[in-house]
Amino acid sequence: MKRFTMTYAPVLLLTSVLATGCVTARPSPATEETAGAADEKRSGRPTAAETAPDRPSYDLPSLLNSVVRYQESLLSFDYFRQFVDGDDIFTHYLYRIYATEDTPYTVGQGSLLSVELNGNDFVSLQRALVAVEPDGSRWWQVKQSMQGETIEYAVLVHPYGVPLRIRYRNPESGEMHERITMLGESLEQALTQHPPELLRSAVREEVSREMEVAYRRTFRTPxxxxxxxxxxxxxxxxxxxxxxxxxxxxxxxxxxxxxxxxxxxxxxxxxxxxxxxxxxxxxxxxxxxxxxxxxxxxxxxxxx
The missing domain is CATH 2.20.25 (N-terminal domain of TfIIb)
Incomplete structure (x- = not known):
């Protein structure tokens, strides 16, 4: 059975954002609005208020983001071995997955999603929040299987949503390693050069653009x-x-x-x-x- 793959190679502006502390491209539609509306709208999609005459009790953009994160997790799977060999695209997928993670995990709690295709095991995805550092950075642990292959890793995510460190199990040797990500190095350097609030705003706008692209890749007219x-x-x-x-x-x-x-x-x-x-x-x-x-x-x- 052929696994579905997508040959999408993301080109992020985040590295330049972190290096300069400013956004070099025109803001997305969401970032041209007030900060509150932009946060609710999540990268230009219809808000819950716009999809029904009376505002429902649920946050529709946040719910849709959970599907986007699931889809990005599937796409990231095929880049894990490249990450083990030194490539960094896998880190960019983790950035999109965790930069908007706002669902109710408590420390030590996880979720296990099991997917079957034509009655056969297809995907198993377990994610868990395993620790929170004093600065608010969170350790997420993942065990993901797809058609008999399994990857395991933990990622430390800065409060701004940037993956800082990745600990992983090498599929060939079984050994566990840790790597500081390029995005993490850029963030650490930027934090010494720019005001935190300016940097947070710049990263938030970049997250909005990245999630808008991922959203359009996931949905058509939900x-x-x-x-x-x-x-x-x-x-x-x-x-x-x-x-x-x-x-x-x-x-x-x-x-x-x-x-x-x-x-x-x-x-x-x-x-x-x-x-x-x-x-x-x-x-x-x-x-x-x-x-x-x-x-x-x-x-x-x-x-x-």
């Missing part, structure tokens, strides 16, 4: 189909049902989302219109008590 109670292995949840037609209208994508669960995704189905779903993903578990699997004492120097 619409709220209603609010439904859904039961999955992890439990029973009140959800917002979002439906979209992707692949030029050839595939119907249904998402059941809840801001009450870590990661927000409760269920996913994809099908050809009028047929049974070929892809089904469910929230399999919300595990607690997850510990860091990459302690300092177990790290080995990276091979040169």
């Amino acid at each position: 619409e709220v189909a209603g609010e439904e109670t859904v039961e999955v292995p992890a439990g029973r949840f009140r959800t917002v049902h979002v439906r979209d037609l992707i692949d030029s209208g050839q595939t119907q994508a249904d998402y059941w989302l809840s801001s009450d669960v870590p990661g927000c995704i409760v269920k996913i189905e994809m099908s050809r219109p009028g047929t049974a779903p070929a892809l089904v993903g469910v929230l399999a578990d919300i595990p607690a008590g997850i510990k860091m699997q990459f302690p300092d004492t177990d790290l080995s120097p990276e091979p040169q």
Whole structure:
């Protein structure tokens, strides 16, 4: 079975933003508005208030962002081995995944999403918040499997959303290593040269642009189909049902989302219109008590 891949090579402005402390490109539509509206709108998408006559109780842009993060996680998988070999594109995917992560994880808590394709195991994605540093930086730990291959890593994310360090298990040797990211090095240098609030604003605008690109790659014309109670292995949840037609209208994508669960995704189905779903993903578990699997004492120097 051929794994779906995308040959998208992101070209970020973030490095130049961190180096200069300013944004060199024209702000996105979201950043031209007030700061509050920009945060709510999340990179130019319709706000919840714009999608219904009465403002609903849920934050639709935030829920849609959870699907974008899931899609970016799938796309990042094929870049992990390149990261092990020294490439940095994988780090840019992590930047988009965690820069807008605002769902209700508590320390030690995770989410396990299990996806089947045509009745066969396709993807298993477990993410957990395993530690919070004194400065607010957060350690996220990931174990992701796709068609029999598994990658494991932990990433330290600055409060601005920039990945600082990545600890990972080499798939070939099984050894664990740590790498300081190029984006992390740029941020550390920029913090010594520019006012923090100016830098935070510049990074926020860059996040908005990056998420807008990722959003357009994920969705076509998503619409709220209603609010439904859904039961999955992890439990029973009140959800917002979002439906979209992707692949030029050839595939119907249904998402059941809840801001009450870590990661927000409760269920996913994809099908050809009028047929049974070929892809089904469910929230399999919300595990607690997850510990860091990459302690300092177990790290080995990276091979040169």
